[in-house]
Amino acid sequence: MWKNDVFACVDGKMTFDGYIKELEKYLVENHVTKQNVWELFVKQFRDKTDTDWRWRGEYWGKAMRGAAMLYKATKDPAIYDAMKATIEDLLSTQEENGRISTYPVSLEFNGWDMWARKYIILGNLYFYEVCEDEAFKEKLLNALVKHADYIVAHVGEGEGKKPILKTSDAWGTMNSCSNLEPFVKLYKITGKPEYLEFAEYIVSTGLCDGANLIDLALKGIPPHKYPHPKAYEMMSCFQGLLELYTVTRDAKQLEAVVKFADLVYDNEVTIIGTAGYEGEMFSHGAPGQTEYSEKEVLETCVTVVWMNLCFRLLEITGDAKYADWLECASLNAMNGSVNNKDQLSIRSANWDPRYVDASLPMEEWPMYTGKRQILPFDSYSPLVNANRGQLIAGFNIMEDEQIYGCCACIGVAGLAMEELFAVMKTKNGYAVNLYEDTIVETSDCRLSIVRDKKTFAVKIAVESEKEQTLKLRVPTWTEGYQVFVDGNEVAVEEKDGYFKLAVQNNVVEIAFNAVVKMLKYHDKIAFKKGPYVLARDQKLGEDITTPVSLAEKLTIKAYKNELFDCDYAYKLQTADGEITLCDYAHVGKEYDSEDCNISVWLEKKM
Numbered sequence: 001m002w003k004n005d006v007f008a009c010v011d012g013k014m015t016f017d018g019y020i021k022e023l024e025k026y027l028v029e030n031h032v033t034k035q036n037v038w039e040l041f042v043k044q045f046r047d048k049t050d051t052d053w054r055w056r057g058e059y060w061g062k063a064m065r066g067a068a069m070l071y072k073a074t075k076d077p078a079i080y081d082a083m084k085a086t087i088e089d090l091l092s093t094q095e096e097n098g099r100i101s102t103y104p105v106s107l108e109f110n111g112w113d114m115w116a117r118k119y120i121i122l123g124n125l126y127f128y129e130v131c132e133d134e135a136f137k138e139k140l141l142n143a144l145v146k147h148a149d150y151i152v153a154h155v156g157e158g159e160g161k162k163p164i165l166k167t168s169d170a171w172g173t174m175n176s177c178s179n180l181e182p183f184v185k186l187y188k189i190t191g192k193p194e195y196l197e198f199a200e201y202i203v204s205t206g207l208c209d210g211a212n213l214i215d216l217a218l219k220g221i222p223p224h225k226y227p228h229p230k231a232y233e234m235m236s237c238f239q240g241l242l243e244l245y246t247v248t249r250d251a252k253q254l255e256a257v258v259k260f261a262d263l264v265y266d267n268e269v270t271i272i273g274t275a276g277y278e279g280e281m282f283s284h285g286a287p288g289q290t291e292y293s294e295k296e297v298l299e300t301c302v303t304v305v306w307m308n309l310c311f312r313l314l315e316i317t318g319d320a321k322y323a324d325w326l327e328c329a330s331l332n333a334m335n336g337s338v339n340n341k342d343q344l345s346i347r348s349a350n351w352d353p354r355y356v357d358a359s360l361p362m363e364e365w366p367m368y369t370g371k372r373q374i375l376p377f378d379s380y381s382p383l384v385n386a387n388r389g390q391l392i393a394g395f396n397i398m399e400d401e402q403i404y405g406c407c408a409c410i411g412v413a414g415l416a417m418e419e420l421f422a423v424m425k426t427k428n429g430y431a432v433n434l435y436e437d438t439i440v441e442t443s444d445c446r447l448s449i450v451r452d453k454k455t456f457a458v459k460i461a462v463e464s465e466k467e468q469t470l471k472l473r474v475p476t477w478t479e480g481y482q483v484f485v486d487g488n489e490v491a492v493e494e495k496d497g498y499f500k501l502a503v504q505n506n507v508v509e510i511a512f513n514a515v516v517k518m519l520k521y522h523d524k525i526a527f528k529k530g531p532y533v534l535a536r537d538q539k540l541g542e543d544i545t546t547p548v549s550l551a552e553k554l555t556i557k558a559y560k561n562e563l564f565d566c567d568y569a570y571k572l573q574t575a576d577g578e579i580t581l582c583d584y585a586h587v588g589k590e591y592d593s594e595d596c597n598i599s600v601w602l603e604k605k606m
Contacts, residue, residue, distance in 0.1 A: 005246075006318030007424040007431055012442030013075045014419055019335060019567060019585065020436055024074070024419070026340040027412055031376040032067045033078050038086035040402055045093040049398065050102040053111035056396050057102035059409045060090060061119025066412030068126035073419040083127050084136070090120075091143050098146030109155060109167045114176035117151060120144075121182035125189070141189065148186055151179070152198050164202060165209045172208040172228035180207070180240025184247060199244055207237040214241065217260040218252070222267040222284070229282040231275055235264070235305045242312055254316075261309060265325060271519070271526055271600060272336070272381060272533050272584055273329030274303040280393065289383055290524040290601040296391050298381040300337045300407035303329055304414040311417045314433075315424075320497025323421065323433040324476050330418035330434070332533045335585035336388075337378050337411060343389055343592045344372045370401040377411035378591070383600045385545055389591030423447060429469035431498070432460065435512075444468075453567060454558075456514035456530055462503045470508065471498040477514060477530045484509040516556050516570060524601040525550075527581055529568050534581035537588060538597040539563055542579060547605035549575035556581075564589065575605075 016024065031037060041060035043049075050056050064083065071079040094100050100120050103113040124144055131137045155162050167176040180202045187195035206212030211227045213234065223229055238260050245253040268275035268282050270289040277285025280299045307329050314322035379393035394406025422434035430440070430447065435458045440447040445468055448461040456478075462468065474481065474494055483492050483499070485506055492499035501508060514530035525548065527534040536544040540563060555573035559580060566586035571578045588598035 005315045007315045007426060009072055009420050010423055010425050010430070010440055010442060012440060014073045014423065015439040015441075016419060016422075017437035020415075020418065023335060023338045023340055023415055024070070026338065027376055027415060028070070028076065028079060030342075030374075031063070031408075032070060032412060033082040035082070035085070038063075038082065039089065040398060040404070042086060042089045042093065044102045044398065045090065045100060047399075048102060048104045050112070050116075051104060051107065053107070054396055055112035055116060055394060055406070056398065057116025058112065058119050058394075058406065059396075059404055060086070061116070061121075061123030062406070062409040063412065064123030065119070065126045066410065066414075066416055068123070068130055069413050069416035069420060072130050073416055080130070080132075084131075084133075087124065087127060087140065091140070094143055094147070098143075098148075098150035100143075100147050109162050111168060112170070112175060114151075114155070114164070114167045114179055117147070118179045118182050120147060121179075121186060125182065125185050128189070144186060145190060145192070148183065148195060152194050156198060156201050163205075165205055171230040171233050172210055174208050174213075174228060174230060174233035174237050177202050177205065177207045178233060178236035178240055180237060181243045182240075184240065184243040188247065196247065199240075203241065203244065207241070208234075213237060213260075214253075214256045217256045217263065220259065220263065222263050222282075223260070224267060224282040224284045226282070231268070231280055231282050231302045232299070232305050234282070235302075235309050239305070239309050239312065242309070242316070246316065257309075257313070258317075261313060261322075264306070269306070269325070270298065270383060271528075272298070272332035272383065273325065273327075274298050274333040274381065275306055276302040277383075287522070290522045292384040292386070296380040296393075297383065297386075298333060299393050300333075300377050300379055300381070300414070301393060301410050303333045303337065303381070304410045304417075307334065307414055307417050311421055314421060318431075318496075320473055323473055323497070326417070326421050327434055327475065327531050328533075330414070330421075331531050332584045333381050334411075334414045334418060336381055336587075336589075337407070338415070339374065339376055339378055339389075339589075341589040342374050343378075343590065344374055370397065370403070373403055375403075375405060375408040377408045379405060379407040382588070382598060385597055385599045387591050387596045387598070388588045389596075423449070426469065426471060429471070431471040431473070433473050435475075435510075456512045458510045458512065460508040460510075462506050462508065464504050467502055467504045470501045470503055472501065472508070472510065473498055475512065475531065477517075477528065478512040479515065480513045482511040484511075518554060520604075521601075523604055523606075525604050526601050527556075527570075527572070529570075529583070532568055533584040533600055534568065534570065535584045535587045535598050535600045536579060536602065537564075537582055538595045539588075539590065539593070540580045540582075541595075544597060544599045545603075546576075547603040548572075548579060549605040551575050 044056040067083050164176050165173045183195045183199045238257050242257045268285045276299050277288050277297050279295050310322040310325045378388045392405040423440045424431045435451045438449045445464040450459045483490050516529050519526045538544050551573050556570050559569045559571045561569040566582040568583040570581045588596050
């Protein structure tokens, strides 16, 4: 059912090749299907371990949402079986009154309790969408209704209820207000008016204690100027507002989300496609990204939530700019964050600064000194002379010194969205948004997409029982392109970032012009090849802090990197010799070594 959306996820199987396939395989084997990880997450609910006001309860739902999204793309039965088993386990922790929480009753609706309950609904609803067992779907929905009814009975307006803005002392209670999204989704399935009323109640609060986020966005005020500029929670609230728009069709709600996304992009999004250049905060990071930071920067949770907002905006509006933004975040920040080299991931781990003196320098925060463990994602993405693997965001210790973090749980959703937005269903065919090696198999069509890494030429073989309309995105990075159908050049009309072709059993070829480009910003320089950001890696034996003296003519040539795998490597000729540049998603992956610093922005010798 379309419900007026322009694009939808493909109802079929998507098979990727290359680096995306490598990352997917790593995550499925090391996170998504690991029974002991799921059991650890469920145990937090069984034992009510968040007596210290923390967020262990978010892990299960965040991981479940990502697993369900990845299954939607891959149709991997091992993922499905792992999800179904852990849901059964989780439901066994539900109390008679409907509660599914890691907080004991005596502490409930404080701290991060509402935040974690949100993820219980979201994670399960994403599985509900792909569940193949109608009896199990009914059982699951009944459990979620009981869970949601308990929340509605205790939080909101009215006698005996706790106002939602009083359910947390963190970040203006945006964490609790982000329950807007799951309650709208649950309303769309059940039709229970109480859930829509609860969603509208949340909106009436302005989504934040001490500010109205919707009004601020409509006025064009950039998010770093909001009273609580916590990026993750704020974007989650606007994600909920966007979901509410799909029910109300209130144009002002959509306008607020579109304006907010534009404000984030213009003020916060960096060269690698993600935001939060001061830890996890909006901080006017786009202008500041060229400077070295003592703090951890560009949190993976922020990357995934930004991608999620863009993904949903792409579905609803069909605007190609969101696909451009998704492409950049996916191929750079997202892919770079996957810990596919199995690094230890816990060089040091921070506690949340709200629970220590935030005025202390980071090196004086309490540090974990227990068992060193491998997590599937790194938490932060450096840009200037720094290393990966610095800290674990959202860090918690559980039984037997087992540890986990927020980014390690949410990251799979990011890779899943990279796959899901690559090719999407339209009313009359398919939209191709990401030109990576992919095979898409549906009930009425098979698309095989192959991209030449060197030339960026794309070949799309279409096999279909009926004529399909292909919408093909024109990337903002290409300097011109040619289109061929069955070897014959055809003229196309580009509109709103796409051109259309009517095809059935044809081969479409697109010759994109992807050159290495130099970007200049604040007396710093950086390089991109098509959508891929390039960076220096200290492991290659070069001093990456030395200012670069550009030659009169920019000369760059392909280079075979023998030290570590990468998709793109180049030698750039400078006045002082050659320097090496590799694609960001591959550099710095061996962050347990001493020579692991990387840099995207390079200082230019004056």
